[in-house]
Amino acid sequence: MEYLIKNGYVYDPLNNVKGEKMDVAIKDGKIVSSTELSKDAKVIDASGMVVMPGGIDIHSHIAGPKVSAGRIMRPEDHYKVYMRAILGVRRSGTGRTTPSTNLIGYKYARMGWTTVFEPATPPLETRHTHEELDDIPILDKGCFPLLDSNWFVLDYLQNKEYEKCAAFVGWIMDSVKGYAIKIVDPGVAEAWSLGMGVGLCLDDQIPNYNLTPREIIRGLCKVNRMLKLPHPIHVHCNRLGFPGNYTCTLDTMSAVSDFGLTQDSPVIHITHVQFTGYAGDSWATLASGGEEIAKYVNNHKHVSLDLGQIVFGDATTMTADAPFEFVLHHLAPGRWTSTDVEAEAAAGIVPFRYRKKNFVNTVQWCIGLEIALLVKDPWRIFPTTDHPNAGPFTRYPTVLSWLMSKKAREKMFEQVNKRGLRKTALPAIDREYDLYEIAIITRAAGAKTLGLKSKGHLGVGADADVAIYNLNPEKVDPSKDWEAFVKAFKRAAYTFKNGEMIVKDGEVLRHMYGETYYVKPKIPEDLLKTVTEDVKTKFKDWYSISFENYIIGDHELRAVKPIHVETALK
């Protein structure tokens, strides 16, 4: 199929295009030069419209055992939000904060997003994660295996055997088709197995091991650099949800600052920083630690952040930070799910509602925006809602409008808790993101941080994942008319995936599937052999399945896209 998208205002930060009127040509699933098109090319009149690469979400809980555990626990989340099946066009589904798989694919695509990564999966159950990812239509996807409480990793790190650890992590990525190293409140699953771990701090000792969370983070950061994986270690800081925890975030970032001296790209990605950006020493004295965090990030280029931005309304918190969920269960009495995965990880799920008039929720809402507006480098900031922890991904256009429009923020200030507002710097901030910066934080930066070279841009050779929005940047100023921006981004005029028109006027046209990305680090043969022999020996005693059955075959997934990685291992 050939398309010529004519006359749109193109935002392509990776190629330095800042809203120029340009044509974009698509042929055989790729962006091509318009001279390559035949006369049969379909013309899409994009005049008066914004054209961007398809959106890339680096952190959204869309697939895996804990996501389905959330669905099971919350039937009421599915009654009122549903989509009917249309034969030959789309499947049906339900769910607001825990949507079923078809809804996830359709609703992201309708907003012009085309690539999403599941940020936390326990290796033993990652086969399940891939089954769910496989049933999400349209999007390209991947997942990050949880490694911070993995018994093999902990042993290697305790013995300072970093090369072996790197080989093991590389083997995990290949065996369970993972993309990046995920760290959640490091060591927490081991502590939770003993009924402990509440408020585990960076320099506390992990039970049963001669290790601290700091050592785990540094160890895995070392390992990541040895493996040269495209994405930095993806870290959910310790003490999530505790007033005063912003210091932990600062300590976590500085814990690996020395590694940052020898590379240009970030060595650590702090996820949903809002949840670990609290100042104060109790819920009553809660304040924002956002300024300090933003200051650090401005002065240290080895860190990137995603927000975990609160959206008021219903949410479902789900995280590998099981002890925190135990705490939240007490703060928000009701249902609570907790699951342990042997030798590897844990998870907790608690439904939650963020209220505008609530002091704490207001401070939380301010923190994410504050950080995003104070951090100067848009290439290191990502506007997530840690879906569905801080809110559903379907609210992204609204989140973006808060970044783009001070007026939009002021409208919210009228509705939220006034005392909460005073505990943050947000009301005083004037900055407004422009469309170019929005294109960076929702597209270009995502591709860059994930090392997806053919995504996030519209240069020749890129994957033809394109979003066209009914928004005329010459006529509409999003900082004043943010509602027009939200309307346009909620329902894309067109979304193309691999060069196929999948969405038109905000409606899905057809049901199809994308590809699953995973990394295949090249581990030297004898090192790999030593490590796998070591693993095999202990596996039988530690796990409840056979070693051979742990490994996932490529043929088990619908469509895999392995990324071969040359490591620094000899």
Add this chain to the structure above:
Amino acid sequence: MFTLITGRTLEQGRNLEIGKFTKDYLDRVAICEINPEDLKKLGVESGSNVKVKTAYGEVVVKAVSSTLTSPGVVFIPMGPWANTVVNPDSQGSGMPTLKGIPCEIKPTTEPIPQIYDLLKKISDKTFAAKISSSSQNPVSGKEATYTNVVCCFCGCICDDIEVTVKNGKVTSVKNACAIGMAKLLNYDKERAYKPMVRKNGKLVEASLDEALEVAAKILVEAKYPLIYGWSSTSNEAMRIGVYLAELTGGVVDNTSVCCHGPTILGTQQAGVVKATLGQMKNRADLIVYWGCNPVYAHPRHTLRYSAMAKGRYVKGRKERKVVVVDVRPTPTSKVADMFIQVKPGMDYELITALRMAVKEHTIEAPMVAGVPREKILELADMLRSAKFGVIFLGMGLTMTVGKGRNLEEAIKLVQDLNEWTKFVLLAMRGHYNVAGTNEVIVWLTGYPYAVDFMLGYPRHNPGITSSTDVLIRGDVDAALIVASDPASHFPRKAVEHLAKIPTIVIDPRWSPTASLADVFIPAAYVGIECEGTVYRMDGVPLRAKKLVEPPPGILSDEEILGKLVEKVEALKLGR
């Protein structure tokens, strides 16, 4: 007056894998286990026939003396005979009442009915079909041994099985339990090898294409078909099943509706606190089996995952305490340190009392649910002082009075215990992929079972949209049964309606349900003749292997359903 319990036994499980139409199956399943004292009172000899009568039906079975039951409580293994007399009412929960049914027992000289006799009582259909005991075309092939095979019988899915095959057949099995072994060595018995379509009242052989045509027509012409079964096939097949229900505006449901559905209902009320089985193996120093009998129903569970397992931090049985809570002694209670006998139907009261004791509230009654207060306090103390405790839950809680509410309380008990120590629970899932198919249904629709597509999108209301209920109320006007035998395991009232509506059966085996079918399509066995993804009772996903080729012309469920969907889509789009 007695209280009737139905459930699994080792022999019932073993023999259903060898064949449901065999004399051995009848001898082991058409029985009623009665305490010797009760037998004396009835004036009945062990081995002679009795008529068991409830408000829902009556059946003649063989009385068997058993000390694995208590005075006043009798036990009939799950199966066609039990289902003649159980209470079909799900009380709005979707789960019929399969335990705790009041019954009368009288000696009788009437004979025990064969399965076909039972089916004749509920349907005029002609049942018998020619079934062969082996494939028509023998296959030659050299001997090969497969290791780390995933057993596909129960929710343990033990994956350390060693299977040797020769000439296209399994010749020996190592490491499996008696039931797993029975399946692996007998899967080719009682099998029909050709698709069949009912013509002029009789099932006759047909081509696969013709059978699929008739099946597609049945589904498309139905207003509200039931698409049921699934727990004994792969996730890959289940995905297509959900799509078929969506296409036809019907109901999709799996066997959890009459198994651990109530556990899911409890989870919908309270959440759940669980762990994968390796955690139990490595760390659990207190194991409670409540309303379940793993020695019979999950024979290697205690060895691989629980009471006897050797773990990293807990080295074996000696470093654990084992408690069994049940309405009668069982083979599992015999290996426990403490057996608590609860009055049938009163688990809810006992759990409530335990919750009170754990929270140090005063229990005023000297006895609760037949258990002395001192015992309750003792157990509460054991629970709280465990380092890592686990409660394994079974049908004793899901099938008796209270149903989902029993589970809700049990979950809350475990949640309460987490204030003091590390505690988890786990449902003892019966079929090898009931857990997996629940997950497939929930990620595709938003709901875990009993999902209705009448309005073109998923809706869920157990008690209304659940399988036995839509059958008993006569709501569904066609059925597609995949990898399941509801004619044997649903209450009779539900089977009566199933027999009346056009029914398609896709199964590797010839079964009582197949004998009611209007279309029968033989399928390959997952884990033996084709690969498939299956989930263990704790959610751990494994890939079952292909060991031998399926018989010629026999495809996997996934392939058959794929072809069926094509025909259904064509009919729907053509309209």
